[in-house]
Every structure is written in C-alpha cells, then in structure tokens.
Amino acid sequence: MIAQIRSGFCYLALAVLGAWSVWAQFFYRASQPYLTVLMAVLTLVATGVMLALGFVRIYRALQRKPPKRLVRLGYRACGFVVVAFTLWGAFLFANGRLDRSDPVAHATEIVGIAGSETGMGIIPFTWMELRPWREPRRPQRLLVRGDERPRFFNGQPVVVLTRRGYFGVAWVSAVEPDVARQSREILKLTPRASQVYKDLIRFYVRIGRLDEARRTAGEYTAQFPDDRDFPVQVASLLNPRDRSNH
Amino acid sequence: MDEPGGAPVGKASRKRSTKIQTLGIASIVLLVGLAALDRVGRMDVRFFADSWPAARGFVHYLAADFGGAAHWYRVSIASSVNPRQTSSSGALLAGNHELAEALARRELTQHPEALAPALTLAEIALARAQNSEALEQAGRVLKVQADDIDALLVTALAQARRHERAAALDTLKRALRQDRLERRYTVFLAALQAAGELAVLDDPPLCILAHIHRYLSAYDPARVDTAAQYAQRAIEAGDQADDALVTLATVHAARGQRRRALEEFEKAIAVNPSNTTALLGAARLRAARGELAAEYQLVQAAFQARPDDPFVAERMHDVLTRRLGDYRQALAMDETAVAARPDDPQAWSRLGAVQSRLGEHEAALRSFGRSVELKALAEAHEGMGDALRQLERYDEAATAYERAVKIDAYRPGPFVGLALLHAREQRYPQALDAYEQARRLGADQVVELCALYHETGKLSRAMGCLQDVLARDPENPRGRTLMEQVQRTAASRRPA
Numbered sequence: 001m002i003a004q005i006r007s008g009f010c011y012l013a014l015a016v017l018g019a020w021s022v023w024a025q026f027f028y029r030a031s032q033p034y035l036t037v038l039m040a041v042l043t044l045v046a047t048g049v050m051l052a053l054g055f056v057r058i059y060r061a062l063q064r065k066p067p068k069r070l071v072r073l074g075y076r077a078c079g080f081v082v083v084a085f086t087l088w089g090a091f092l093f094a095n096g097r098l099d100r101s102d103p104v105a106h107a108t109e110i111v112g113i114a115g116s117e118t119g120m121g122i123i124p125f126t127w128m129e130l131r132p133w134r135e136p137r138r139p140q141r142l143l144v145r146g147d148e149r150p151r152f153f154n155g156q157p158v159v160v161l162t163r164r165g166y167f168g169v170a171w172v173s174a175v176e177p178d179v180a181r182q183s184r185e186i187l188k189l190t191p192r193a194s195q196v197y198k199d200l201i202r203f204y205v206r207i208g209r210l211d212e213a214r215r216t217a218g219e220y221t222a223q224f225p226d227d228r229d230f231p232v233q234v235a236s237l238l239n240p241r242d243r244s245n246h
Numbered sequence: 247m248d249e250p251g252g253a254p255v256g257k258a259s260r261k262r263s264t265k266i267q268t269l270g271i272a273s274i275v276l277l278v279g280l281a282a283l284d285r286v287g288r289m290d291v292r293f294f295a296d297s298w299p300a301a302r303g304f305v306h307y308l309a310a311d312f313g314g315a316a317h318w319y320r321v322s323i324a325s326s327v328n329p330r331q332t333s334s335s336g337a338l339l340a341g342n343h344e345l346a347e348a349l350a351r352r353e354l355t356q357h358p359e360a361l362a363p364a365l366t367l368a369e370i371a372l373a374r375a376q377n378s379e380a381l382e383q384a385g386r387v388l389k390v391q392a393d394d395i396d397a398l399l400v401t402a403l404a405q406a407r408r409h410e411r412a413a414a415l416d417t418l419k420r421a422l423r424q425d426r427l428e429r430r431y432t433v434f435l436a437a438l439q440a441a442g443e444l445a446v447l448d449d450p451p452l453c454i455l456a457h458i459h460r461y462l463s464a465y466d467p468a469r470v471d472t473a474a475q476y477a478q479r480a481i482e483a484g485d486q487a488d489d490a491l492v493t494l495a496t497v498h499a500a501r502g503q504r505r506r507a508l509e510e511f512e513k514a515i516a517v518n519p520s521n522t523t524a525l526l527g528a529a530r531l532r533a534a535r536g537e538l539a540a541e542y543q544l545v546q547a548a549f550q551a552r553p554d555d556p557f558v559a560e561r562m563h564d565v566l567t568r569r570l571g572d573y574r575q576a577l578a579m580d581e582t583a584v585a586a587r588p589d590d591p592q593a594w595s596r597l598g599a600v601q602s603r604l605g606e607h608e609a610a611l612r613s614f615g616r617s618v619e620l621k622a623l624a625e626a627h628e629g630m631g632d633a634l635r636q637l638e639r640y641d642e643a644a645t646a647y648e649r650a651v652k653i654d655a656y657r658p659g660p661f662v663g664l665a666l667l668h669a670r671e672q673r674y675p676q677a678l679d680a681y682e683q684a685r686r687l688g689a690d691q692v693v694e695l696c697a698l699y700h701e702t703g704k705l706s707r708a709m710g711c712l713q714d715v716l717a718r719d720p721e722n723p724r725g726r727t728l729m730e731q732v733q734r735t736a737a738s739r740r741p742a
Contacts, residue, residue: 153505153535177536186539186570195571196538202721226605236723 004061011054018047018082021089028096031140037127046081095165103161105207106133110156157181179203290465297322313442316435334366368400380404396433403440418457452480456493470497488518520551559583576600591620607636624654631663658689
C-alpha cells in the first residue's frame with residue numbers, strides 16, 4: 001500500500017511540474033499561429049489528468065485495491081507529455097530569463113480573444129489572435145494571462161514588445177494598450193491636454209522609441225513654454241538611456 | 247441469472263446501480279447545499295438577527311414577500327432596543343411612532359437646523375402613508391444636503407406611492423449613483439417594504455422596481471437577478487427603457503461582463519442620448535479599457551446634456567484635469583458649472599483648484615473664499631492655504647491649513663502645506679513632523695521629506711524614504727538625483 005501511495009504522490013509531483021511548465025509558457029510566451037497555444041492546452045490537460053490520476057491512485061491504495069490498467073496506461077501517456085512539456089517550459093524559461101536584448105515594439109491590433117465573456121465571468125487563461133506584424137503575414141496567437149485579460153478587448157490597438165531570446169527564439173515580454181494611437185486620437189480633440197503629452201512621452205521612453213519621445217517632448221515645450229519642470233524630467237529620463245545605447 | 251461460480255450477477259449489478267444513484271443524489275444535494283450556502287454567505291448580516299421575528303422575516307424575504315419581511319424585521323429590531331428612547335431616531339427604531347414624532351418636533355424646536363429629526367418625521371410620514379408630508383420633511387434635508395441618500399430614498403418611495411414615476415426614478419438614480427449607502431436601517435426597511443408593495447400593484451412601476459432591487463443588491467447580491475428581470479420587463483413594456491437598459495448594464499458589469507454592459511449602455515444612449523447615467527457608465531467602462539478619447543466624448547456629452555448637475559460637473563472636471571491635463575478647458579467648464587449653480591461650494595472649490603493650477607492665485611483665492619463662505623470644506627481651506635502660500639501670505643496660509651486639518655484631520659494635503667511653511671522658516675523638527683504625518687495619511691510622493699532627512703543629516707532615514715519613493719515611481723527624477731546625493735554623502739562619511 002505504501003508503494004502505491006508513494007506512486008500516487010509521484011503523479012502529483014509530475015502534475016506540479018506540469019503546472020510550472022504552464023506558468024513558464026504563459027510568462028515567456030512565443031507568438032505563433034497555432035503551435036504555442038496548442039502546446040499550452042496540451043500541457044494543461046495532461047497536468048489536470050495527471051492530478052486526477054494521482055488522487056485516484058492514492059484513493060485506491062487506501063482501499064487496498066490494485067491500480068486499474070487504464071490508470072497505469074493514462075499515467076504513462078500523461079507522464080510522457082508532462083515531462084516533454086516541462087522540458088519545453090524550461091527551455092522557454094531559460095530563453096527569456098537569460099535574455100538581455102532590448103524589446104522591439106510592434107504596433108498591432110487584437111482581432112479576437114478566445115472564450116470571451118461567459119456567464120461565469122472571465123476565464124483566467126486564454127489566448128488572443130493578433131493582426132500579423134511580420135512576414136509571412138499570418139495571424140499570430142498569443143497566450144493571455146488572467147491578470148492581463150481585463151485590459152484587452154476585441155479590436156483594441158496594442159503594442160507587442162518582442163525580445164530576441166537567449167537561444168534565438170523570439171518571445172513576447174509584454175502586450176500594452178497602444179498609448180501612442182490613443183493619445184494622438186485624443187490630442188486631435190483636445191490639443192492642450194498636457195497630461196496626455198506627458199503620458200505619451202513616458203510611453204515612448206518605456207518602449208524604447210527615444211526619437212519619438214524627443215520629438216513629442218519638443219511638441220510639448222512648444223505648446224506649454226511656461227512649464228519648465230517637465231522638460232527637465234524628460235531629459236533625466238532620456239539621458240541615461242542615451243548613454244546606455246552608446 | 248447466476249454465474250457458473252454461483253455469483254449473482256443481477257444482484258451485483260443492482261447493487262452497483264443503487265450505489266451510483268446514491269452517489270448522484272448525494273452530489274446533487276451537496277451542490278444545492280453549496281449553492282445555497284454561497285447565496286446566504288454573500289448576504290449582509292442585517293438579514294440574520296438573533297431573534298425569532300428576524301428568522302420569520304428571513305423566511306418571508308426568501309419567499310420574495312418583501313413587505314412581510316420588512317414587517318418582521320421591524321418587530322425584531324423593536325424588541326431589541328430599549329422602548330424608553332430619548333432620541334427621535336431611537337424611538338423610530340423601537341417602533342414607537344408617536345414618541346418618535348414628539349421627540350423629533352422637540353429636537354427641531356431646540357435645533358431648527360438639525361437634519362436627523364426632519365428625516366425621522368419624513369420616515370414616520372412615509373410609514374403612515376402621508377406622502378406629501380414625507381416629501382416636505384425629506385425636502386428640508388435635501389435643501390441642506392442635496393445628496394443625502396436616506397432623504398433621497400424616502401423621497402423616491404413617497405413619489406413612487408404618489409404615482410410620480412418619472413420623478414421617483416430620477417430621485418432613485420441620484421441615490422444609486424453615489425458610492426455609499428443609507429445610514430438608517432429603518433430607511434432600508436422602508437425600501438424593502440416598497441419593493442413588496444409596488445410589485446403587487448395592477449400596473450407595477452417596473453423600472454422603479456428594477457432600481458429598488460438594484461439598491462437591495464448592495465445587501466444581497468442575488469437581487470441583481472430580480473433587478474435584471476424587472477429591467478427586461480420594463481424594456482418590453484416601454485417603461486423608461488433607457489433607464490431599464492442602464493440597470494441591465496450595471497447588472498452585467500456587476501457580473502464582470504463588461505462587453506455586454508457596454509452594449510447595454512450604448513443601447514440606452516441610442517434610446518435617450520442625454521441619459522447621463524448611461525453616458526457616464528459607458529465612459530467608465532471605456533476608461534477601464536484605456537479609451538481616453540471615447541471617455542472624454544461621453545463625459546462631455548453628459549455635461550452638455552446636464553451642465554447644472556454637480557455629479558456630472560465633478561466627473562467632467564476630473565477627466566479634464568486628472569486624465570487629460572487640459573486646464574484651460576477645465577477652467578471654461580468650471581466657470582459654466584459655477585454659473586449654473588452659484589451656491590454649490592464644491593463647484594467653487596473646483597474652479598479655485600483649476601485657477602490655482604493655471605497660476606491665477608488671486609482669482610483662486612476668491613473662488614476658494616466663496617466656497618468657504620457657502621460651506622466649510624476641507625479642500626477649499628487647503629486650496630486657500632496653497633494660494634496664500636503662493637502669494638507669500640504665509641501666516642494666513644498657515645491658518646487656512648490649520649482650519650483644513652480641523653475639518654478633516656485625515657487629509658494629507660494641509661500637512662504637506664504646513665511642512666513647507668515650517669521648512670521655509672527653518673523649523674525643521676516641526677516640518678519633519680508635518681511631512682511624516684502627511685506620509686502616514688497617504689500623501690503620494692513626499693520627496694521633500696526625504697530631502698529634509700538628508701538636509702538634517704538623517705541619512706539612513708533619507709535612504710529608506712527614497713527607496714520607498716523610487717519603488718513606487720522608479721523614474722522619479724528628483725528622487726533619483728537625491729538618491730545619488732545621499733549615496734555620495736554616505737560614502738564621504740564612511741571612514742577611509
């Protein structure tokens with residue numbers, strides 16, 4: 001019985017590894033038409049089944065019954081899938097964690113989000129389809145975490161920040177609402193919106209578009225010549241970045 | 247039929263089938279039990295008083311007999327308080343209307359400006375179905391405090407009883423748009439009773455009922471379903487369809503279905519383009535999605551529809567100053583708001599804040615002064631302090647800040663102002679005290695406090711303070727420069 005319980009806990013340990021792999025795939029995600037989403041779904045399913053099998057095994061051990069053949073078979077299949085995807089998760093983790101490249105911003109748009117609003121509220125893990133920003137021009141799908149989901153909606157202009165990746169596998173470090181597009185839109189309506197200019201400049205600095213940040217700061221100074229503090233703040237934001245780029 | 251070994255197969259199969267059935271029934275019972283527990287667990291404690299009448303009230307409530315529920319909850323509360331009450335509101339709780347009325351009239355004779363006795367009289371009149379009297383007494387409260395929720399609810403219920411449905415709905419909307427609830431339990435019971443009374447009328451006011459159930463959902467979230475049902479019926483019957491759509495939208499938003507909520511708000515705007523609740527609701531959802539331009543246009547449309555509505559004016563001011571930073575437009579808008587409501591102290595205070603931001607300190611001082619004349623608002627006194635400090639009238643500024651602290655001791659702004667004045671006079675210990683108080687009260691960034699620690703030689707404190715500032719705002723330029731200075735000073739003090 002002890003051996004069976006121990007074996008049940010091995011199932012649970014594998015399920016924990018599977019869960020870690022899901023986490024890694026969501027945090028150090030690569031964008032692909034289908035593959036990455038499919039792999040995450042497979043990992044999630046295999047992890048869930050593994051967890052259930054672990055409990056079944058422990059339950060049967062406590063009842064002093066031998067494990068069923070189907071359970072053993074399922075265990076082997078899921079074990080194989082979970083181990084394979086744990087390696088994939090570890091690869092993505094290292095690829096992102098060790099990466100020191102600068103993010104590159106791509107302006108795009110959300111075409112659709114899978115499993116939109118349900119009667120039960122928002123699904124914590126899902127994926128979204130983005131308008132392609134690179135060749136070949138095929139729609140890109142990206143995993144979306146629960147904390148990001150409320151900020152996104154269909155048709156939203158967004159900026160995707162991609163990094164080269166330590167092993168050369170490009171990954172997405174962040175997806176942000178496209179503040180530039182929204183700010184230009186609002187500045188057409190209210191050209192004297194000083195806070196919008198400030199937010200736009202900070203956004204450009206954050207995504208590494210320093211030339212645009214400088215140009216917008218020039219527009220701000222022309223519009224608000226009496227504000228002497230903000231240009232100093234912008235300079236203190238831009239100068240360290242300029243130094244690190246040279 | 248038996249197996250060759252003699253094992254009864256049919257019996258074993260029946261046994262297994264019975265086991266599965268038992269497991270199925272047990273699972274269903276467990277799920278129903280959990281759902282019931284979840285529903286009850288979300289309800290406010292007011293539904294579960296420790297008495298027999300309260301238990302009867304709860305049963306009536308669960309059976310959707312709201313009038314009966316209100317009656318038994320009244321009996322429960324009356325039995326739990328001392329019947330010999332000395333205040334009118336206490337006597338009302340004890341269910342002694344005659345005593346409550348006598349006490350309220352005496353209180354009003356002694357303090358004619360008191361609001362609580364007027365509200366008690368309004369509640370008594372409502373309970374006696376003297377709706378005109380209820381409106382008059384609640385009106386006295388609303389004249390002084392236009393957004394008093396208790397008075398608004400009593401007014402709405404009296405108007406609904408008098409079949410003044412449009413007015414009742416408007417009043418209910420004014421009550422529901424605030425982010426607080428009523429203070430008096432008796433008013434809640436009056437609303438509960440009204441939910442029962444109005445529902446059994448031949449021609450029930452569907453939209454009003456939807457709004458009353460929306461209000462009740464603050465205490466019992468399951469009431470949003472009832473609110474949605476009434477709203478749907480109101481839409482079908484053409485009873486204030488725009489407001490019913492707004493109720494549906496708020497129900498969807500409460501369930502986390504923001505896309506559907508936005509769709510309902512947009513339908514409401516299509517029905518009535520000047521429905522400010524729908525416009526502001528849609529603006530809030532657009533803002534949550536980061537759609538600033540849409541938010542601005544919606545709030546602007548609301549302000550154009552109702553420039554005299556202080557709630558809309560405040561929202562417009564907030565969008566223009568905090569979100570857009572368009573102070574010129576904010577100035578024009580606040581001047582319009584002040585012209586529309588010259589006796590609104592908040593409107594004058596907002597105008598002063600914009601003038602101050604634009605460097606028009608004399609004008610700001612006048613606006614804050616007018617606000618203070620109308621009502622002693624802490625923010626207006628603080629604004630006066632800021633304007634006076636800019637005009638280098640430091641003693642008057644200190645007095646204004648102290649008045650602001652006296653009115654609201656939990657406001658960080660006046661402490662920052664006082665700290666700046668102390669620091670200017672080189673009274674560093676007092677300045678540090680005031681800054682620390684402001685920080686404790688949640689002042690956003692007190693970089694000046696860190697600078698003062700540095701200037702007074704408290705390097706470890708300066709370091710901790712700056713780490714805190716930079717953790718919240720890593721790009722803070724003043725904080726970063728100061729951190730470099732503090733590190734240099736610390737390095738120079740270390741023994742070689």
